[in-house]
Amino acid sequence: MTQVSLAKDRIKFLLLEGVHESAVEILKQRGYHNIEYIKTALTEDELCSKISDAHFVGIRSRTELSDRVFAAAEKLIGVGCFCIGTNQVDLQAARRHGVVVFNAPFSNTRSVAELVLAEIIMLLRRVPEKNAAAHRGGWDKSAAGSYEARGKVLGIVGYGHIGSQLSILAEQLGMQVRFYDIESKLPLGNAHAVGSLDELLQQADVVTLHVPETAQTQWMIDAPQLAKMKKGALLINASRGTVVVIDALAEALRSGHLAGAAIDVFPVEPGSNNEVFESPLRQLDNCILTPHVGGSTQEAQENIGVEVAGKLAHYSDNGSTLSAVNFPEVSLPAHHGARRLLHIHENRPGMLTRINQLLAEQSINVSGQYLQTDADLGYVVIDIDTPAESDIADTLLDAMRAIEGTIRARVLY
Numbered sequence: 001m002t003q004v005s006l007a008k009d010r011i012k013f014l015l016l017e018g019v020h021e022s023a024v025e026i027l028k029q030r031g032y033h034n035i036e037y038i039k040t041a042l043t044e045d046e047l048c049s050k051i052s053d054a055h056f057v058g059i060r061s062r063t064e065l066s067d068r069v070f071a072a073a074e075k076l077i078g079v080g081c082f083c084i085g086t087n088q089v090d091l092q093a094a095r096r097h098g099v100v101v102f103n104a105p106f107s108n109t110r111s112v113a114e115l116v117l118a119e120i121i122m123l124l125r126r127v128p129e130k131n132a133a134a135h136r137g138g139w140d141k142s143a144a145g146s147y148e149a150r151g152k153v154l155g156i157v158g159y160g161h162i163g164s165q166l167s168i169l170a171e172q173l174g175m176q177v178r179f180y181d182i183e184s185k186l187p188l189g190n191a192h193a194v195g196s197l198d199e200l201l202q203q204a205d206v207v208t209l210h211v212p213e214t215a216q217t218q219w220m221i222d223a224p225q226l227a228k229m230k231k232g233a234l235l236i237n238a239s240r241g242t243v244v245v246i247d248a249l250a251e252a253l254r255s256g257h258l259a260g261a262a263i264d265v266f267p268v269e270p271g272s273n274n275e276v277f278e279s280p281l282r283q284l285d286n287c288i289l290t291p292h293v294g295g296s297t298q299e300a301q302e303n304i305g306v307e308v309a310g311k312l313a314h315y316s317d318n319g320s321t322l323s324a325v326n327f328p329e330v331s332l333p334a335h336h337g338a339r340r341l342l343h344i345h346e347n348r349p350g351m352l353t354r355i356n357q358l359l360a361e362q363s364i365n366v367s368g369q370y371l372q373t374d375a376d377l378g379y380v381v382i383d384i385d386t387p388a389e390s391d392i393a394d395t396l397l398d399a400m401r402a403i404e405g406t407i408r409a410r411v412l413y
């Protein structure tokens with residue numbers, strides 16, 4: 001357990017994977033200038049040494065924050081995923097270490113939907129093969145295997161923020177949209193839900209995947225699922241690289257069972273733009289390969305930078321965990337004229353009683369108290385009235401830290 005009640009210039013932000021400069025601007029506007037900015041992802045070993053003095057870390061989809069990294073991150077209080085997916089973070093380990101994790105749940109969703117829409121048209125028109133041939137001096141002027149999108153069946157797996165936006169866009173092109181989701185979802189426009197993944201695979205001319213990485217979605221599309229797809233169908237994956245078994249897809253493309261594919265995410269992705277991209281799909285002209293850029297537009301990245309940096313600064317300044325992905329959510333008013341104590345603890349009986357006993361013993365007036373718990377974690381925020389020159393908040397903090405079951409405690413001045 002570590003003390004984090006510092007002047008802003010001593011609170012360190014480690015920003016990785018070239019997050020948009022809007023993040024840096026927001027942090028500076030909020031008074032945080034101690035920022036280390038790195039353009040690439042780091043390996044676990046590199047992270048373990050870099051993260052040891054960071055209070056906040058900002059990552060994208062490539063940086064793995066494992067239990068070992070959290071154990072090495074002694075001062076860490078918050079993680080910002082400047083993206084949607086949080087599968088790269090061990091969220092349980094973060095909780096055990098009292099580290100709050102935020103993300104940007106929808107800022108890049110339109111960008112992904114637009115890319116997929118473009119890929120549907122390109123694949124239906126056999127542009128990848130014709131483009132590759134033309135670059136080699138070929139001239140394949142033929143309508144064989146080329147189709148309009150109008151009237152074709154688009155099968156969307158995962159009808160969340162991205163899948164549902166794509167649904168609307170694809171209907172504008174005259175596609176018939178069907179989707180499969182494990183949750184009950186409102187079908188937009190004329191789209192309709194089907195009862196199982198197999199049904200969707202059997203019906204669709206184009207299948208596109210928009211699910212998160214979970215135990216259930218891992219290797220969800222393997223040889224048996226590909227075999228269920230219509231002959232000549234198309235597959236698009238801009239979700240996570242672990243959803244599709246690449247060797248099985250390569251075989252389906254080679255055999256001609258699938259006419260084409262567009263893949264943006266891979267089981268193993270390079271950590272920087274200087275590394276070589278390896279994949280059996282490199283050999284296949286009927287496959288559009290993009291380097292995990294579904295969400296990489298100027299608009300999306302700038303908005304994500306503002307959104308996530310804002311959430312981190314707000315947590316640092318105010319203690320609010322609103323919209324955190326791994327923590328009890330507490331939305332807090334500003335704490336003008338009070339000191340704010342933040343206490344993260346294991347959810348054991350009597351925790352709040354013990355904290356309040358400490359306050360009562362010191363005859364401290366509490367002007368606000370906010371508690372939120374879940375099955376095994378509690379987060380309590382206490383505003384106390386103390387004269388500016390008093391060091392009672394520090395004394396209290398030490399006493400609160402001594403309570404068994406405390407994970408982390410800090411004070412906001």
Ligand SMILES: NC(=O)C1=CN([C@@H]2O[C@H](COP(=O)(O)OP(=O)(O)OC[C@H]3O[C@@H](n4cnc5c(N)ncnc54)[C@H](O)[C@@H]3O)[C@@H](O)[C@H]2O)C=CC1
Pocket residue numbers: 084085105106108109112157158159160161162163180181182183210211212213214216217238239240264265292293294295296
């Ligand atoms: N290529 C890229 O650059 C990007 C990739 N992504 C990926 O796309 C994923 C989806 O993003 P959103 O649509 O914003 O997420 P979302 O959370 O809004 O939607 C995901 C949907 O998938 C459904 N789902 C979960 N497990 C399922 C299963 N086993 N079978 C069928 N449906 C299932 C959920 O119920 C939900 O409706 C993200 O989790 C992320 O991994 C997101 C942004 C950019």
Ligand SMILES: O=C(O)C(=O)COP(=O)(O)O
Pocket residue numbers: 060061062082083084085086108292293294295296
């Ligand atoms: O938002 C997501 O989940 C993405 O996959 C985008 O990841 P990125 O920020 O481009 O590494």
